[in-house]
Amino acid sequence: MIPREILKKIRQIEIRTRRLVTESLAGAYHSVFKGQGMNFDEVREYQPGDDVRTIDWNVTARMNHPFIKKFVEERELILMLVVDVSGSGLFGSRAQSKRELAAEIASVLAFSAIRNNDKVGLLLFTDEVEKFIPPRKGRGHVLRVIREVLFFEPKRRGTGLVNALEFMGRVLPHRSIAVIISDFQTPQSSGALPLPIQTAFRMANRRHDVVTVQITDRYEMELPALGRLTFEDAETGEILEINTADSGSRDAFALRRQKELNDLARQFRSSGIDSIQLRTDEPYSAALGNFFETRERRRLRG
Numbered sequence: 001m002i003p004r005e006i007l008k009k010i011r012q013i014e015i016r017t018r019r020l021v022t023e024s025l026a027g028a029y030h031s032v033f034k035g036q037g038m039n040f041d042e043v044r045e046y047q048p049g050d051d052v053r054t055i056d057w058n059v060t061a062r063m064n065h066p067f068i069k070k071f072v073e074e075r076e077l078i079l080m081l082v083v084d085v086s087g088s089g090l091f092g093s094r095a096q097s098k099r100e101l102a103a104e105i106a107s108v109l110a111f112s113a114i115r116n117n118d119k120v121g122l123l124l125f126t127d128e129v130e131k132f133i134p135p136r137k138g139r140g141h142v143l144r145v146i147r148e149v150l151f152f153e154p155k156r157r158g159t160g161l162v163n164a165l166e167f168m169g170r171v172l173p174h175r176s177i178a179v180i181i182s183d184f185q186t187p188q189s190s191g192a193l194p195l196p197i198q199t200a201f202r203m204a205n206r207r208h209d210v211v212t213v214q215i216t217d218r219y220e221m222e223l224p225a226l227g228r229l230t231f232e233d234a235e236t237g238e239i240l241e242i243n244t245a246d247s248g249s250r251d252a253f254a255l256r257r258q259k260e261l262n263d264l265a266r267q268f269r270s271s272g273i274d275s276i277q278l279r280t281d282e283p284y285s286a287a288l289g290n291f292f293e294t295r296e297r298r299r300l301r302g
Helices: 004-032 057-063 098-115 139-151 161-171 195-207 247-270 285-301
Strands: 038-045 067-073 078-084 119-125 129-136 177-182 209-216 228-232 239-243 274-279
Touching (some): 004 098, 004 139, 098 209, 129 161, 195 209
Parallel strands (some): 078 119, 078 177, 177 209
Antiparallel strands (some): 038 067, 119 129, 228 239
16 A cells, blocks of 8 residues: 555646646657657558659559558657666755656656657666666556656665666667666766766667756755855765855855766767756756757757
């Protein structure tokens, strides 16, 4: 039996995110994430303006006037949500933690997928793969995905992107949409991803349509002026003391963090991977809308 407060939380997320999906994102999702090809549907009589390359010459010869082949998109796709549940995801300086925002983003994308008759799977990871839920359809399945992102209790606290990407490559036999939701804070990196992680992303993106969603919090980007503070790293347990009363130190911290985010976005672009940067203290609908619009413009140009 799932506790009532958990059900209430899941239902609140469903209501918020389904409204956004219904009003604007389901159609955008369909436009920018395409199936694997086209399937033959039927033949019909040629009409002025039809592409002459689609003429079915055998039928045309039998009927003595032109007919064309009509194709429909092979639509069914798999959306694999690859979500970081490491210790740093529990941080949130406002009403929402990074993990709670990750659950909302997962919900928006999952409901968009099932409205388009696609399957949704879930892979939760820390520095190891913690849980894998095979792709399925249906509202009940999406609600389970939301519940797991919100309330799953991982065995470990670190972040290991390579393990998650390699596991994903083994369990997805066909080209899929893979959305990696994480803060991308790893012990080996400060902004730029180490070479093994870069390589893993490039390999994954050759086989799948990889999109990254980076979630940060306001106080990971700028320090509050609260004097001398002691911080504990949620993943490593390392203790760090910072004097936040010094404006120069705060400015240097903010500049360094912004450079790290810019460097990470640049790395993803160089690997041909679309990325979205979100913050727990800012609405996410505009950023998702911009992402879909950018991909749609690029698709039309191509």
